[in-house]
Amino acid sequence: MDFSLSDEEQLFQKTVHDFLKDNLAPIARDIDNDHRIPEKLLHGMGEIGLLGATIPEKYGGQGGSITMATLGAMEIGAADPSMATAVYYLLVTGWSHLASKLGTEELRQSLLPKVAAGREFLGIATTEPGGGSDLAAMKTNAKREGKRLILNGEKIYISGVSEAKRMGGGHLTLMKTDPSLKHKGLTFAYVPINSKGIETTVLENMGRMGISTGIVSYRDVDVVKENIIGEYNRGFFHAMAGFNYARTLVSAACVGAAQWALEVGAEYIKRRSAFGSTLARYEGVSFEFADLAVQVEMVRNQVMKAATLLDAYDSGKNVPMKDINIAVSASKLTAPPLALDTIKKVMMWHGALSYTKDTYLEMAMRGILSYVVGAEGALNIMRLVIVRDLLGPEFLPYR
Amino acid sequence: MKIIVLAKAVPEVRNVRLALKGGDIDRSDLNYIINEQDDYALEEALRQKEKNGGEVVVLTLGEEAGRKGITQMVRQCYAKGADRAIMALDASYGDWDDAVKARIASSIISSEGADIIIGGSQSFDTASSRFGPMVAELLDIPHATLITALRNEEGGRITVYRDLEQGVQEIVELALPCLVTVQTGINTPRYASLNKIIAATKKEIKSTSLTELQISAQQIEAWNRVRRVSVAFPTEKESNTLFLQGKPEEEAAQLVKLLGEKGLIQR
Numbered sequence A: 001m002d003f004s005l006s007d008e009e010q011l012f013q014k015t016v017h018d019f020l021k022d023n024l025a026p027i028a029r030d031i032d033n034d035h036r037i038p039e040k041l042l043h044g045m046g047e048i049g050l051l052g053a054t055i056p057e058k059y060g061g062q063g064g065s066i067t068m069a070t071l072g073a074m075e076i077g078a079a080d081p082s083m084a085t086a087v088y089y090l091l092v093t094g095w096s097h098l099a100s101k102l103g104t105e106e107l108r109q110s111l112l113p114k115v116a117a118g119r120e121f122l123g124i125a126t127t128e129p130g131g132g133s134d135l136a137a138m139k140t141n142a143k144r145e146g147k148r149l150i151l152n153g154e155k156i157y158i159s160g161v162s163e164a165k166r167m168g169g170g171h172l173t174l175m176k177t178d179p180s181l182k183h184k185g186l187t188f189a190y191v192p193i194n195s196k197g198i199e200t201t202v203l204e205n206m207g208r209m210g211i212s213t214g215i216v217s218y219r220d221v222d223v224v225k226e227n228i229i230g231e232y233n234r235g236f237f238h239a240m241a242g243f244n245y246a247r248t249l250v251s252a253a254c255v256g257a258a259q260w261a262l263e264v265g266a267e268y269i270k271r272r273s274a275f276g277s278t279l280a281r282y283e284g285v286s287f288e289f290a291d292l293a294v295q296v297e298m299v300r301n302q303v304m305k306a307a308t309l310l311d312a313y314d315s316g317k318n319v320p321m322k323d324i325n326i327a328v329s330a331s332k333l334t335a336p337p338l339a340l341d342t343i344k345k346v347m348m349w350h351g352a353l354s355y356t357k358d359t360y361l362e363m364a365m366r367g368i369l370s371y372v373v374g375a376e377g378a379l380n381i382m383r384l385v386i387v388r389d390l391l392g393p394e395f396l397p398y399r
Numbered sequence B: 001m002k003i004i005v006l007a008k009a010v011p012e013v014r015n016v017r018l019a020l021k022g023g024d025i026d027r028s029d030l031n032y033i034i035n036e037q038d039d040y041a042l043e044e045a046l047r048q049k050e051k052n053g054g055e056v057v058v059l060t061l062g063e064e065a066g067r068k069g070i071t072q073m074v075r076q077c078y079a080k081g082a083d084r085a086i087m088a089l090d091a092s093y094g095d096w097d098d099a100v101k102a103r104i105a106s107s108i109i110s111s112e113g114a115d116i117i118i119g120g121s122q123s124f125d126t127a128s129s130r131f132g133p134m135v136a137e138l139l140d141i142p143h144a145t146l147i148t149a150l151r152n153e154e155g156g157r158i159t160v161y162r163d164l165e166q167g168v169q170e171i172v173e174l175a176l177p178c179l180v181t182v183q184t185g186i187n188t189p190r191y192a193s194l195n196k197i198i199a200a201t202k203k204e205i206k207s208t209s210l211t212e213l214q215i216s217a218q219q220i221e222a223w224n225r226v227r228r229v230s231v232a233f234p235t236e237k238e239s240n241t242l243f244l245q246g247k248p249e250e251e252a253a254q255l256v257k258l259l260g261e262k263g264l265i266q267r
C-alpha cells in the first residue's frame, strides 16, 4: 500500500492550490455576499482543467482521475469554505463523470465541452417535496411518446437552478417511467433548465450563498431520447453510481474546509494570549487541536481510499461494488460532521471574533451544515448503505 | 527564434521551519519550487514563442540531492509549454560560487545555441543577481538586467524596458543573441492545465553531467574562488511596532505625519 501521491497528482495539486490562492480565496467573502460565483473564476477553473477534470479530452476535458478531482475538491473546500464554489465544482465534475461514462455520444459532444469550460452548469435533480431519501417513492414521472419522454412533476432543493438558467445547462433528473416496478422503474435523463414547460423558484438558504437552490416544476416537458443516461428504467442504479462520485467529492471538500479551519485555528492559538500564555500552551486547547488534526487525517485517508477504489473500478479492475459503497458512505458520513465540529471548535478558540464576519469561520459553518442536514444524501442514508452492505439487506427497516 | 530559459529550483519555505547544518541551511527535507522570477522568465519566453514561433528550452543546474524536486520543477515548465529541458545536477553544487555555475551554464548554452536567453533577475535563495550577467559575459553576448518588457524588433534586435528609480524608464536595444533578466511585474505567469500536466510527466528530460561536458574537478576548483563561510539566523529584534493613540482623526493625522517623515508619501 502506497500513501504517496504520484508526480502528476502532486503537480496538479500544487497548480490548483496556487490558482485558488490567487483567484478564489481572496474573493470567497464576495461570493457569499454577492450570491454569485464570478464567471471569470469559472472560466479560469475550466482552463486549468479543474471543472470536469475527468471528462475525456475528446469531449473537451482533461482525462484526469477521480483521485485528481478529489484533490481538487479538497483545495476548493479550503479556498472557499462557504462551500459555494465546492458545490458548483463537485456537481459539475461528479455528474459529468457519469455523463461521460453513460451518456449518449450526442449528449457527450453537445454538453461536456461547455461544462468543462465553465460555460454551462450540470447538476442533479432527484429530491422531491415528498422526500429526498426515499427515492422509490418519487412522483415525478415521464411517459413514453414516440422517441421521447414527456416529463411532469416537481423537484425541490435543487442546486444550481439560477446558475443553469443564467449560463445554460441543466440537471440529470430522475423520473418514474414505470410506476409498478418501484425503484426498478426509474429513468435518469439530462433535462436542460431552459426547456419549454419548466418553471423555477429560488429558495432562500442560510449558507453557501454563492450558489442557488430552488424548485423546478415540469409541465409536459419534452425529454429527447439522446438525453437519457444509460438504460431506460435503470435510472435508480445509474444515479446511485453517480452519487458515489459526487459524495466522494463532497467529502473531499469537507476535509479541505476542516483542514483550512484547523490551520486558521493553529495560527490564532499560537498568537493569542490569555493569562500570560498563548492559547496553544493550554492543553484544553492544544489537545483539542491534536484530536482534530488526527481525525482530519483519518477522514482524509478514508476519502482518498474511496477515490482510489473508484479509479480502480473505472479502469476495469475487479473491485467489489460493496467495498466502494462502504468507502464512499463512510466518507460522506464522517467528513461533513467532522468539518462542522472542527469549525465550531476553532470558532470557540477565537472567542467573540469568530461571531463576526471578520473571519470566514461563520460562513464556513453555514455552508458545511448543508452537507450535515442532507445535501448529497442524509447521514442516516449513509448508515443504511453500510447496514445493507455489512449486515445484509434483510436488516433494512423498509424491507 | 530559440529561447533558453534559466530556471532554478529553490526551496519552498512556506510553512517550513528552516534549520542550519554545517555552513548552510539543512536542505534534506525541503521541497523545491521554481524561483518566482524564473517563472516570469519562462512566461516571457512562452509568449515570445507564441508570437514568433520557435522553441523554448529550459536549462537548470542544481544539487544532485534535490533531483526529485528539480525534476518536478522541470515538469511544471513542460506543463506550461516548454519544449525541451536540460538538467545538470551535481553533488557539490551547494559549494559552488556563481562563477562555477555560470561557466557550466555557458558551456551548455554555447553548444545548444540560442537567440535569447532569459532568466530571473534574482534567485530567492541566494539573491546574488550575478548569474545571468556572468553567463552573458562568458558567452560574450550583450545583456540587460531587471527588464519589465521585451519587444521583438526587425533585423535581429530586441528592445527592452527597464524601470529605474523615481519612475524613470530606460529603453534599451540589444543585438541578438543576447541575455536578459526579468523583474516579476513583466507579465502574469500562466497556470498549467491538468491535461498538460499529465502529458508533462511522460516527457523526457535530458540530463547532463560534468563528465559529459568535459569539465574536470581541477577546473571547478580553480573557478570556485568565492566561498560561503557560514549562514546564521539574525538575532531576534525587539518589535518596533508603533501604537498610535488618540481619537480616530488624531490617529490619522499622526499616521500621515509619520509616513511623510519616512518619505513614504509625498504631498
Ligand SMILES: Cc1cc2nc3c(=O)[nH]c(=O)nc-3n(C[C@H](O)[C@H](O)[C@H](O)COP(=O)(O)OP(=O)(O)OC[C@H]3O[C@@H](n4cnc5c(N)ncnc54)[C@H](O)[C@@H]3O)c2cc1C
Residues within 6 Å of the ligand: A123, A124, A125, A126, A127, A130, A131, A132, A133, A134, A156, A157, A158, A159, A160, A213, A370, A371, A373, A374, A375, A376, A377, A378, A379, A380, A381, A384, A397
Ligand atoms: C443545500 C442543499 C442542496 C441540495 N441540493 C440538491 C440537489 O442539487 N439535487 C437534489 O436532488 N437534492 C438536493 N438536496 C436535497 C438532498 O438530497 C436531500 O436533503 C436529502 O436527500 C434528504 O432528503 P430530505 O431533505 O427530503 O429529507 P428526508 O428524506 O425527509 O429525511 C429527513 C430525515 O430523516 C432521516 N431518515 C430518512 N429515512 C430514514 C430511515 N429509513 N432511517 C433513519 N433515518 C431516516 C434522514 O436522515 C433525515 O435526517 C439539497 C439539499 C440541501 C440542504
